Amino acid sequence: MRLTSPWTPRLAAEGRPSERLVAAIAEDIADGALTRGDRLPPHRELAYRLGIGLGTVTKAYALLERRGLVQSVRGRGMFVAGLAPRPDGVIDLSVNMPPQMLDDRLLAATLAGLARRLDAGTFAGFIPPAGRPDHRALAASWLAGQRLEVSPDTVLLCNGAQHALSVALATACPPGGLLLTEAATFPGALMLARASGHRLIGVDLDREGLRPDALEAALASPAVAGAAPVLYVTPTLNNPTAATMGARRREDIVRLCRRHDVTIIEDDVYSLFAAPDLPPLAALAPERTLYVSGLSKSVSPGLRVGMLAVPPPFLERALSRLQASCTMASTLSSAIMAEWLGDGTAHSVAASIRLDTERRHALLQSLLPIDQPDSGTRGFHVWLPMPTDAAERLVSSAAAQGVILMPxxxxxxxxxxxxxGVRLSLGSPPLDKLKLALSALAGLVHPGGERRQGDRPAY
Structure with a gap:
């Protein structure tokens, strides 16, 4: 006799029917509503109960099985495999990683499939420094889904977005050159700039990101006179403040850069969270914007594939900097990228990351209510603004309670x-651990009671 499924069938809110079914099941696995060994409803029964086609259920189950979340047992049905448990210990909110949406079985199946198709001779050979043409075409298609239409010939594949950023900086800003950026920005970019001897100018930002008036004042200052400034900026989900520029703000920044002939390096690694109608700066100023993206924030940190879209006038220089820094993109990472972009795994995982991130924000607001930027764009990091000395005390006190935060x-x-301020990275811990961490932080940030709207953190 077959086991009855404990799952109450439902569809998630957005997407095609198969995507909605995948998202609903993946969400309930992540929440613990479905656990290892639970049986899922048979294909026909599920199609009938949800009013969808049998082929839709088959496609959704196949996607879930490729991701390693479910497994088919011949003659018995489809069962939950679940996500691998994570070790206990400290709760790390310092590293800005997406929620884990991949499973060991998916990775094993992908590598086994590649082993059958990737022979030793091919693996031992060189590929073009910027990646194989078919891989670059797949990357360009992925970027088109992230709101940027570019020719594959202008897309360079790198070994992670950090590598793409280093190539962009080396291309646009020579050693000792002037780099303008948000006053609070991605630490990896600051490390690269300082290592290259760039002169850094921090530009004030607000709840919508980089302020046009502050940028204009910086460009008119004596420190910029006679220089060829480069602007490094993250318009979507500034790291660390999570501010996102609206369309008007983006147009204002581009207008200033054109007027002062400023080259732009746009970091858009959080593009999966942006509204579909919100254009990247590279779409507004394609002639002067080097666009950095990758798959570590939208699929998995272990998939070290970065994408750098370069305007044609910069292309030869960028290729030279790329080849000098790594010879070529990783053959294995590029092959995994091609597999997951081609079969829909990457899109499915990205959709699950978005849904899981919404749950984490709901948990955050229930335990540690904070004012967030007005854009409505929510990623897996948030910002607690406060005096820097108070931020250091909070980080130290949190560490004493087993919660690790970025310095x-x-x-x-x-x-x-x-x-x-203090950045909270919500993506890495499982939800039960995140709940413990946020509860501990709430006691430190707002001791003795609930926060009222407009209050600053008490710490």
Whole structure:
């Protein structure tokens, strides 16, 4: 006799029917509503109960099985495999990683499939420095889904988005050159800039990101006179503040860069969270914008494939910098990218990351309500603004309770700045651990009671 499924069938809110079914099941596995060994409803029964086609159920189950979340047992049905358990210990909110949506079985199946198709001779050979043409075409198609239409010939594959950023900086800003960026920005970019001897100018930002008036003042300052400035900026989900520029703000920034002949390096690694109608700066100013993206934030950190879209006038220089830094893109990572972009796995995982991130924000607001930027764009990091000294005390107290946070001076262009904050990275821990961490932080940030709207953190 077959086991009855404990799952109450449902569809998630957005997407095609198969995507909605995949998202609903993946969400309930992540929440613990479905656990290892639970049986899923038979194909025909599920199609009938949800009013969808039998082929839709078959496609959804196949996607879930490729991701390693479910497994088919011959003659018995489809069962939940679940996500691999994570070790206990400290709760790390310092590293900005997406929620884990991949499973060991998916990775094993992908590598086994590649082993049958990738022979030793091919693996031992060189590929073009920027990647194989078919892989670059797949990457360009992925970028088109992230709101940027570019020719595959202008897309360079790199070994992660950090590598793509280093190539972009080496291409646009020579050693000792002038780099403008948000006053609080991605620590990896600051490390690259300082290692290359760039002169750094931090530009003030607000709840919508980089301020046009502050950028204009910086460009008119004596420090910029006679220089060929480069602007490094993250318009969507600034790291660390999570600010996102609206369309008007993006147009204003582009207008200023054109007027002052500023080259732009746009970091768009959080593009999967952006509204579909919100254009990247590279779409507004394609002639001067080097566009950095990748798959580590939208699929998995272990998939070290970065994408750098380069305007044609910069292409030869960028290829030279790319080849000097790594010879060629990783054959294995590129092959995994091609597999997952081609069979829909990457899109399915990205959709699950978005849904899981919404759950994490709901948990955050229930335990540690904070004011967030007005854009409505939510990724897997948030910002608690406060004086920098108070931020350091909070980080130290949180560590004493087993919660690890990013050092607060790390993302500041001027580490001596008295105003800063603390970034909370929500994506890495499982939900039960995240709940413990947020509860502990709530007791530190708002001791003795609930926060009222407009209050600043008490710490």
């Amino acid at each position: 607060p001076r790390l993302p500041l262009v001027d580490p001596s700045s008295p105003e800063g």
